[in-house]
Amino acid sequence: MLINADFSQRAALAFEDYQWVDSPQKGVERVMLDRVGAEKARATSIVRYAPDSYFPHHLHPGGEEILVLSGTFSADDTDYPIGWYIRNPPTSGHQPYSVKGATIFVKLWQMSTDEHQHVAIDTTDDSNWQLQGDRQICPLFSDDDEQVSLQRLTASQPLFMTEVVGGVELLVIAGELIENKQTYKSGSWLRFPIGTLPQISAGLKGVTVYLKTGYLAQIKHTDIAALLNE
Template identity: 35%
Template sequence: MLNMDFSQRLTLPYDASRWQPSPAAGVWRYPLEREQAESGHVTSLVRFEPHARFPEHQHPQGEEFWVLEGTFSDENGDYPAGSYVRHPPRSRHGSFSDEGCVLFVKLNQFAEGDTGLLHLRPGQDLWITGEHGYRRLPLHKHAGVSTSLLDFPAGGRFPPCCYKHGLEILVLEGHLSEGPTRYPALSWLRFPPGTVPGLEADNHTRLWVRTGHLQPVTRVE
């Protein structure tokens, strides 16, 4: 098990030495949280070298990913950087990348009743300007769990409401700071309910954010 105590605060600045080979040649993993070696709850970065392939496989409790760099492909099409995809529980696919790509991937984390397929590509988005001066791109919402992109100007700060039921962040662009500590792109942070960190954008900063999910969740069997 890796980082599976959701009651604990966790901040992981990006460290390029943490990449590990996967069972498929040319596919690399950067583990963030993991229940078991090759199954169960998993959050990770995944890197495909050019022309790398991962054989067909099933996701018993769903798969979602955000394409950070390059273009990811499977039987359903091509997903360039800036795409957000959700494959429902018990779905199957093989995957590959002709040019190479980097993904942020979450496996086997769909809640009960969350069975929808979602393919959101660049150009299909609708940003909303919030009252605190940042922009938000809603990606998905189910049973009190919300997934969004947040885009902050320099000096932008999280409103306290974002922390109420737990908060998970992947820094996509720019730098996020908490006091003297700075988190560059690809840093991953997780805060349990009740935590109120003072997070501020050093410069123009874009984040993948999930809230409301660090309470007990019933999974699809």
């Protein structure tokens, strides 16, 4: 399966254009943002758990990155309420579920094999935020391959002033983002290829975004081909 699989092209999905599809597990639905492969895929998705839904215990050979967007997501008897950011490194496993329901942003099979540390950060905790230049930033992860953060912009503030090295992906967490008179509400997702300077700015009430940079330069086409053959 290929969805927004040409990483040399801009890709976007506005919140109002979501198309929910059933997962193999009852009570769990997803919106596929980008995908290369079948059920074992390099994938970026919005996943919605109905109350008392779950997945059986399983492994993530390529790692898993999660941001809880609503409700409470749980795994192996640990609860992660709205705002928690989690990184489960390659070869890790868990049994995910939600007692009262949850919506999460998920990225699968997109981590370096050199990554070994589990990460869990409460982005609703003000102590995890810091002022950097003209904006508030909550650092989530950084290495030689990628940089991940949440960023808060004030009204009409540009997100980028210079070209972003290695491409960029973002998810609108709160507020609105404006690109060429197009408004992207909370839940909207955008991806820009290497070598571009996205002309995007916060809406009139500001915006909070999940931001990932650098990672597109690390995509290995041999890994993608392997996923397509599974």
